[in-house]
Amino acid sequence: MRHLLDTTDLSLTEIEEMISLAMDIISNKKRYAHICDGKKLATLFFEPSTRTRLSFEAAMYELGGNVIGFSEASSSSASKGETVSDTIRIVSNYADIIAMRHPLEGAPRVAATKTLVPIINAGDGGHAHPTQTLTDLLTIYREKGRLDNFTIGLCGDLKFGRTVHSLIKALCRYTGVRFVLIAPNELQVPDYIIKDVLEPGNAEYVQVESLEEVMPQLDVLYMTRIQRERFFSQEEYLKHKDAFILDADKLENAKQDLTIMHPLPRVNEIATEVDDDPRAKYFEQALNGKYIRMALIITLLKWGDNLED
Numbered sequence: 001m002r003h004l005l006d007t008t009d010l011s012l013t014e015i016e017e018m019i020s021l022a023m024d025i026i027s028n029k030k031r032y033a034h035i036c037d038g039k040k041l042a043t044l045f046f047e048p049s050t051r052t053r054l055s056f057e058a059a060m061y062e063l064g065g066n067v068i069g070f071s072e073a074s075s076s077s078a079s080k081g082e083t084v085s086d087t088i089r090i091v092s093n094y095a096d097i098i099a100m101r102h103p104l105e106g107a108p109r110v111a112a113t114k115t116l117v118p119i120i121n122a123g124d125g126g127h128a129h130p131t132q133t134l135t136d137l138l139t140i141y142r143e144k145g146r147l148d149n150f151t152i153g154l155c156g157d158l159k160f161g162r163t164v165h166s167l168i169k170a171l172c173r174y175t176g177v178r179f180v181l182i183a184p185n186e187l188q189v190p191d192y193i194i195k196d197v198l199e200p201g202n203a204e205y206v207q208v209e210s211l212e213e214v215m216p217q218l219d220v221l222y223m224t225r226i227q228r229e230r231f232f233s234q235e236e237y238l239k240h241k242d243a244f245i246l247d248a249d250k251l252e253n254a255k256q257d258l259t260i261m262h263p264l265p266r267v268n269e270i271a272t273e274v275d276d277d278p279r280a281k282y283f284e285q286a287l288n289g290k291y292i293r294m295a296l297i298i299t300l301l302k303w304g305d306n307l308e309d
Helices: 012-027 051-063 084-091 107-112 128-142 162-171 189-198 211-217 236-246 272-276 282-303
Strands: 040-044 065-069 099-101 121-126 150-155 177-182 206-207 218-224 259-261
Touching: 012 128, 012 282, 040 051, 040 084, 040 128, 051 065, 051 099, 051 121, 051 128, 051 189, 051 282, 084 099, 099 282, 107 121, 121 128, 128 162, 128 218, 128 259, 128 282, 150 162, 162 177, 162 189, 162 211, 177 211, 206 211, 259 282
Parallel strands: 040 065, 040 099, 099 121, 150 177, 150 218, 177 206, 218 259
Antiparallel strands: none
8 A cells, every 4th residue: 555645756767657647537437437436535624725635526426436435624533632543543444545735744644554445635734735745746747748857947945845846856867957046145055955855856956035036047946835924014015026026027038838837726926917827737737636636546546456456
């Protein structure tokens, strides 16, 4: 039995096979419409989610399976004080696979020691969001046809953004990926990302505070939300916030084949005028999340000998 707790749980070959499976699902949806008949996915979301939870549910339904679970901790026995370990022991008797989101870092790893079925980490605190990372990799692959030899700009809250941390860890395993880290000093990537991920991987990276000055270099731009509550003062927030709003003017010097991504939800960091730009791929990215989760469910169930070929 295998789990997905972080993207590093998967080899590059396994990631490529999962992307290949997702591409086949996209091209041959009917072929997979009943592959999970009789199987159940439990979605255990101890904190609110829209895209991730619904895309997991849509993925399982489109594979012919069923879904059980809850969408917030207050509607589960966690509100009565039940531990994650006990919840997992119980729910794994009822489902064939579990997707779990929890506000505490490491909670899915604890769950993996108690479960009878595969666990998928659907986000744990500020630590990791591996299925979003697989979504991002599928999106880059569909747009660029490769996962190596390109320059990616990551912009916004790089300090607390688990999607950013997971994506950097994943892309560091590919050759020729250059990282442009665009954020105010207060929200640059944590030191451990530099010391434990980028530097050991010999990745080329630069840290800047201006989006416009690096725009012409970028093949992919990954936007994230600047959060007011992350700043020590209102003055500091007001000084930085407009510099990290992507609008048509900031795209004037961008490459014609730039791919603009965002894990969503968006607040105001991408102006709605950008939505009509053919380079904006964040809504397609959300759709890709359903396909890669379909591929992941199939793969984990097959690895656990719980699904026929």
